[in-house]
Amino acid sequence: MTRQELAEQIFKKGSFLCVGLDTDIEKLPACVKSEKDPVFEFNKRIIDATLPYAVAYKPNLAFYEAMGPAGWESLQKTMEYLPKDVFTIADAKRGDIGNTSGLYARAFFRYFNFDSVTVAPYMGSDSVKPFLAFENKWVILLALTSNAGAFDFQTQELHNGKTLYQQVMETSTQWGTAENLMFVLGATKTEYLAAIRKEYPDYFFLVPGVGAQGGDLAAVAQAALNKQGGLLVNSSRNILYAGNGDDFDQKAAKEAAKLALEMKELLTLYSA
């Protein structure tokens, strides 16, 4: 999916919501547990229910890997089920030496047909560039993450006065462009977001951490929406586990609708 197509989806749906498909087999409602593939069945109902409100879906690979080969089959079915006009993110946080990153890229872009993969920057250029070599596919590079550990290294100041995450953003924008590179910026770090947006007016940001992790949607939107939307805000647990009865999908839809309604207003306010 191109940046233009993603922007169109955002304004068409009036939403920049990404639903995190962090499907934990231990948290599934009883009504799907008897299905042959409970994880896929759960995802399918979540997708059906939230599709009017979401422009992106982001399975976190850890949840699928934890189930072994069966998890990969659930993921594959989920990817085949998702309609082509939503943006898909493999939240995998991969990164390895060049030929190995190329294999990960093939796995996510060709085998599963994801639009994008989250990538860790620590190993530098040749660990990231193989992911950027696929047409109309995206790298979403970890910059400033939503967790407490972000302060261990990402915010460390380098001798040139920049913090590590600033250096990561500056260096990586020499490898990719706003057409194939996005950044992960945690919603719990809103005090940084406005300055980052000023420096990178055109790039899309993937912002996790709204909801369970405590981030504030309005503050994120005010700081970082741009004319193309320029934001994907992720919510996982708050949507997936809003209910655990037979109507879990309707509860999920209600949560997604609430976020999308707020997003519509925020788009009108800050994305004019």
Next chain:
Amino acid sequence: MTRQELAEQIFKKGSFLCVGLDTDIEKLPACVKSEKDPVFEFNKRIIDATLPYAVAYKPNLAFYEAMGPAGWESLQKTMEYLPKDVFTIADAKRGDIGNTSGLYARAFFRYFNFDSVTVAPYMGSDSVKPFLAFENKWVILLALTSNAGAFDFQTQELHNGKTLYQQVMETSTQWGTAENLMFVLGATKTEYLAAIRKEYPDYFFLVPGVGAQGGDLAAVAQAALNKQGGLLVNSSRNILYAGNGDDFDQKAAKEAAKLALEMKELLTLYSA
């Protein structure tokens, strides 16, 4: 496996060789291609042939993920096939927010029963600690990697005068100990290794990059062997693809034996 047990294996076999099971389905010899699970069949014969010379085996997850669910089955069979007295490394380079890292840890330590996982440090403490919570299991943290991109961020100097990889080592040794934490240090960076060993006399280092990537085994050993061995030197392509006929496993054994012979001498010289 404990540090003591690993050291015992090293001196028993007179080798600190790790065989990287980077099994690329496109490079397999014709004689295994007709097997039901060619990747497992290849691994099995490589393991049988190299077992006298190797103390550790390290499948790189990318190679298995690139094959979808079938790859995970090949990996699972490979792990079940490996004897209990070799040290196993999931070269996965994972790292995510706390609860998610916990799931990756469960996948590799419980589902596949690996002894260790390579972990990327960028997301900090809560992304690494869940892996350290498993008894007799290891984190092998990326510090200074063997690829060219290592110079993009890892060797950047911080305002406190340390480089990023030095800071990663200093900070992470507050989370783990020499009993459950190792570091990845590339064989192509031997000029750094002696100084690192001086600062961290007890920690094990996993050193990739000998062979195809150009690292020098004798220089690595001189710089970094300690009284427990303290090193695992990985070789992948040079061993796996030493031959591509019916006798590929014997060719692999020959390469492994050559390395092990050199290692035995180096252990006598530098690990007294």
